[in-house]
Amino acid sequence: MTFTLAIVGRPNVGKSTLFNRLVGRRLALVDDQPGVTRDLREGDAKLFDMRFTVIDTAGLEDVTDDSLQGRMRRLTERAVELADVCLFVVDGRTGLTATDEVFADILRRKNARVMLAVNKAEGKAGDAGAIEAWSLGLGEPIRISAEHGEGMDDLYHALRPLN
Ligand code: GDP
Ligand code: MG
Numbered sequence: 328m329t330f331t332l333a334i335v336g337r338p339n340v341g342k343s344t345l346f347n348r349l350v351g352r353r354l355a356l357v358d359d360q361p362g363v364t365r366d367l368r369e370g371d372a373k374l375f376d377m378r379f380t381v382i383d384t385a386g387l388e389d390v391t392d393d394s395l396q397g398r399m400r401r402l403t404e405r406a407v408e409l410a411d412v413c414l415f416v417v418d419g420r421t422g423l424t425a426t427d428e429v430f431a432d433i434l435r436r437k438n439a440r441v442m443l444a445v446n447k448a449e450g451k452a453g454d455a456g457a458i459e460a461w462s463l464g465l466g467e468p469i470r471i472s473a474e475h476g477e478g479m480d481d482l483y484h485a486l487r488p489l490n
Contacts, residue, residue, distance in 0.1 A: 330489040331380040332372070333410035335403050335434070337426040340418045341446040345473035346383035349374060366402055367409070374483050377490050382406055399426075400433055407439040412489060414482075415465060419445040419456025423463070431463045442485055443468045449475045 334342045350370030372381040384406050407413055415434060417427050434441050443465040445457045449472035460468035469485055471478030 329377075329379050330411040330486075331382065331409060332486065333382040333384065333406035333413045334416060335384050335406055335413050336416035336430055337399070337424065340416045341473045342416055343383055343385060345414075345416065345444075345446065345471070346370065346381060348473055348476065348479075349381050367406060374479060374486065377483060377486065379486070379490065382410060396429065399429065403430065403433050404437060407434065407437045410439075412440045412442060412486075414442050414444050415463075416444045416446050417456070417460055417463075417468075419448040419453030419460075419470070422456055423459055427463070431465060434465070441465050444478075444482070445470050446473050448472055449477050 334346055336342055346368065349372035351373070366385050368383040368385060370381050370383075372379050384402050413434060415430060417423060443460060443463060445453050445460050445468045447453060448457060448470040453470050453472075457468050457470050469478060469481050471482055
């Protein structure tokens with residue numbers, strides 16, 4: 328394994344869809360920290376000729392609004408600590424939300440190495456979302472469609488220097 332990538336972002340942006348695409352069936356360990364075990368999934372990722380470890384952050388979907396922020400923060404901070412780089416995923420169709428801004432803030436405060444992906448960008452659907460995503464101040468957004476497998480070449484080129 329060459330590096331570890333953590334996929335972070337608010338619920339429903341497509342993190343697990345991307346994780347599953349990268350990992351296929353090569354699902355491996357889970358984090359053994361009590362309380363986050365079921366919320367961090369680790370797998371052996373393959374992207375063309377590149378192999379790395381990928382972490383999916385989950386477990387935010389079924390909590391109430393009150394507890395969401397604290398939980399997001401803990402999980403995301405833990406993922407940042409485990410990973411060499413974070414892929415911060417936003418939804419190119421819904422546009423940015425206040426919750427996206429909270430995540431961006433967590434990543435900034437942790438001084439995490441971050442790459443930004445705009446998902447659900449198949450076809451022209453992500454055009455507006457990709458432009459808006461520049462405003463996060465996290466660099467050039469990588470347009471992807473986790474579901475349809477688009478933009479995987481751009482993701483590859485962004486991650487290649489880490490390998
Ligand atoms: P997570 O909560 O961030 O892990 O998001 P999921 O991977 O569970 O996906 C949430 C929803 O978005 C599901 O209904 C997916 O089918 C859908 N989705 C994920 N990736 C894409 C994509 O690239 N394009 C579109 N149109 N939908 C997607
Ligand atoms: Mg998920």
